[in-house]
Amino acid sequence: MTAPSHPAGGASAPDGAEGRVYNVGGADWDEIVAAVGEPSDDSHGEERIVVNMGPQHPSTHGVLRMILTLDGETVTELRPVIGYLHTGIEKNMEFRTWTQGVTFITRADYLMPFFNETAYCLAVERLLGIEDRIPERANVIRVLMMELNRISSHLTGVGPFGLEVGASTVFIYAVRERERTLDLFELITGLRMNHAYIRPGGVSQDLPSGAIEKLREYVRMMPKQFGEIRALFDHSPVFLARTKNIAYLDLAGCMALGVTGPMLRTAGLPWDLRKSQPYCGYETYEFDVPVRQSCDAYGRYLVRMDEMDQSLRIIEQCLDRLEGPRPANDPVMIEDAKIGWPARLALGPDGLGPAPDHIAHIMGQSMEALIHHFKLVTEGFRVPAGQAYAALESPRGELGCHVVSDGGTRPYRVHLRDPSFNNLQSLPAMAEGGLVADVIPAVASVDPVMGGVDR
């Protein structure tokens, strides 16, 4: 059979067993549409178009690629393709000490670094058998940082959601508030992202002076800023039309596909690991689990907004606990010199480093301390053989860390069960049979982060 020679510039129509095939190179949509509309003896009246969306596409949240099969404007098949951001974090961690592992795993899902770090540290601490010996103050700081991180992550979920359905003001508002949160991260950890702040045994350093005041101001200010976003979105007819009853996934679908997090809670199930299997002392905080019954993209947006309000509540309770006169001995790292590294840090003129009195101690006073320090830094600590799985409620769902030790000073295997990786599987279930325009709110409502998906 001969394919009709086609005049389109970027499109070619080669011979193929499937009939006419048009390859689209660039902005030649009009020609393609015209060519597809041409009557042909071998087309069987079929108007199937395969569209490749991504991996470089502004509305795919990074390097997600989707292969869409369209019948008119209806999506008949959607195949997500991932792997464009695979960086081998899990493999790399097998070649570094347990403490250094934190600096790798924080980069997995780069929008929720504190959750990655905490999941990994909880698993390592379980292997070490030191879960009960983590200082109280370290746990409070962990909860504080995770809840701040939940806000910054949800803001990055909601903001680009707006951008993708055409609401650029919301995007700017959300990114502005996220930036305020990242300023706090920078104040506390020294870095906006990729902090490596939470370490096996505690956290790397205490809050700097002035941080509590800054956090108080943040908590005071944020409800109004969230209100600005909600005022633009909650009742916007355009936003409602794009998201209400779109990307429907009910409870049965969530269960079968292993979907957790805000997507599951929008299907009506109040499953939140902070409540059901608490860690880091979450059972001592007062907060609610927002739930919606709508199973759609709009409901997921509302759940995320409600969760940010609850996070503010938790942050306030953390600040109450951190404030006030500190007991003389109130460490943020486990008091076990063979595990707790970095031993003691202080902010110097050239940045964060070992505290001067610690240096004086190991260099001038105690040979044993120097040996311990050297061993801990170069070799790291040994972790008894075995395996552990620690799970926590990340902004996107259950984040699990499966850690295997062979008894050495570096992990034998680290596996991150990333919620975005799992939840992306539900895209075909949500988008097939719908319109092509609804694919974009569907992706945005999953809130995938490719750094976590591909690791």
Add this chain to the structure above:
Amino acid sequence: MTETNQPQQPPQASQPSQVSQADDPAAPDAAELAGRERLSEPVVRTGMFGAEGTPDTSGYGGLQVRQQPPVFSSRPYGSYFDDIADALGSSLEQSDLSFGDAVERVVVDRGELTFHVRREHLPAVARRLRNDPTLAFELCTGVSGVHYPLEAGRELRAVYHMVSITRNRRLRVEVSAPDHDPHIPSLVDVYPANDWHERETWDFFGIVFDGHPALTRIEMPDDWKGHPQRKDYPLGGIPVEYRGATVPPPDERRGYE
């Protein structure tokens, strides 16, 4: 990665050592005994990073890691673990399968319960775990592969973590397969969520999940050779091909000094 530079003993089927909770209070030198036992295990790895002759030499290298004997636990397991074992046992009996047939080993360690399930019985066990209302493990949070090149006959492991939302419980199911026959039945029929997870484990470890609807690579390129997270696959040292040209690995590139 060079796993060892010691003369290699073939991994022996050493007697599983009982995880003792509170036995032997009268043993005179329990610590010394344990120490001697540990030292009798073969050295499986020396050095810290396992990399020789690469730029990555940032560590102290005199470390020895000895092979750990396999552990198993016996009843009572404690916590809710006995309930799970009982419920699974009576549930399996309905399909003419005993707990001992399906589960070769139970490990209770650090507050976590692990069932080592024989691979041929994995789908039956998973179906029971999901469907039996007394078990109700609705969620499977995916598969994590582990490669133990020194454990002959059970080198490859697929580790499943199950969650029961109804009963708020967790369970780990571990399945092993030998390197020369890396087949494990797929659980996509029972837990559709495992689709991508099994593809990932195939991609990284080379475990073939029989019955998976489309077991293709997911993270690495389709034409990639090898399975990168196996222990016999090096970190780095792989030439990268891009559009017909080949870029050598960093340690083999031309120096500019």
